[in-house]
Amino acid sequence: MCSTNKGDAMRPTREGATRASIGIVAGSGPEAGIDLWSKVLARNQTLFGEQFRGDLDAPRVVVLSEPTLGLSMDLQENEDIVWHSLKQTIAAIAVQADAYAIACNTLNLFAPRIASLGLPGEFVSFQSALSAWVASNRVDRIALLGAAPVTSLGPWSAYRSLSDLVAIETPADTAELHNLILDVKRLGSRDPSLRPRLQTLVEGLTSDHVILACTELPLISDIETGKRLIDVTDLVARELVDRSLAGAQGQASAARVQ
Known part of the structure; x- marks a missing residue:
């Protein structure tokens, strides 16, 4: 659960709160998954502010790193093998996370295919995060x-x-x-x-x-x-943390800090 502070950010409260878990698909870029995870942690701590207790207030994060996803740098040549690998990785992480993202701009090309799989959890795409930023x-x-x-x-x-x-x-x-x-x-x-x-x-x-x-x-x-x-990675990290703080049922949406 979250409470509003001066209308510019959502501040988390702990009473009865159930946090949603976050998933990160890594591997397309040796440091990409670590970078997204670090930005998730930074965003989370920012929202807690002075009330942040450390470990106990950190989000639950599941990371799956698949090196073959790096073939996305030549996606036209490697589409079949990349999609096969990504589909397997997404299927594994979707059952472990309430909201998840792929730490790679290029691989988000497959966002429509991922949506069509009907997997559990919410896929947060880089396109949606950037489009929201452009609009706002x-x-x-x-x-x-x-x-x-x-x-x-x-x-x-x-x-x-x-x-x-x-x-x-x-x-x-x-x-x-x-x-x-x-x-x-x-x-x-x-x-x-x-x-x-x-x-x-x-x-x-x-x-x-x-x-x-x-x-x-x-x-x-x-x-x-x-x-x-x-x-864009930072924009996605914000989206993931907002969903985590909203709870597993996703009934509230945390406000974005621009």
Whole structure:
């Protein structure tokens, strides 16, 4: 159960509360699942504020990491094997979590197929989280940074219908962006060569709002820029925690902090 504090956030209360469990499908990006989980924990602690007790107030989180999902970087070539692997992983996590998400922008292309499976639990898609952010912030133009299947905005992009809501800019050098993402996976987010490359790509954009639509990019987004970087992973983490605090029955919805 939750109570409102000054109308800008939902503050959790503990009396009789039953929290919904959270599920994270990981593996497409070695650090992607950890990143989403850490943002879930940060969001959860923020909502508790000074009343946060630590372990006892943390959400129940189930994480399943399947490395073959990394083949999504070339989704057109690997669609069958990726979907087969994802379907098995989703089926396993859906019976363990009340609300779950895939820690990968590209794999959210399969959101309609996942919905058609009729599995228990609620699937929280990256598309729904980003669309909600666009609507609530009333932006009319964004830049979209992601892997090649995402930025193509074609049949392999989870965000191909986003253009119905907002004008979308993509970087001039999509190959460099795709290679940067591959290098984050290969070298790890601490490699010093990665952030200058992202900064160059960001500064080449004209949009004020830049959507980090790949789970590798937020890992290296601590760069100097006057643009607003929007981490879709963080938006999804907020959605998951809000559902967790609403309870297993999902009868209440926590307000988003913008």
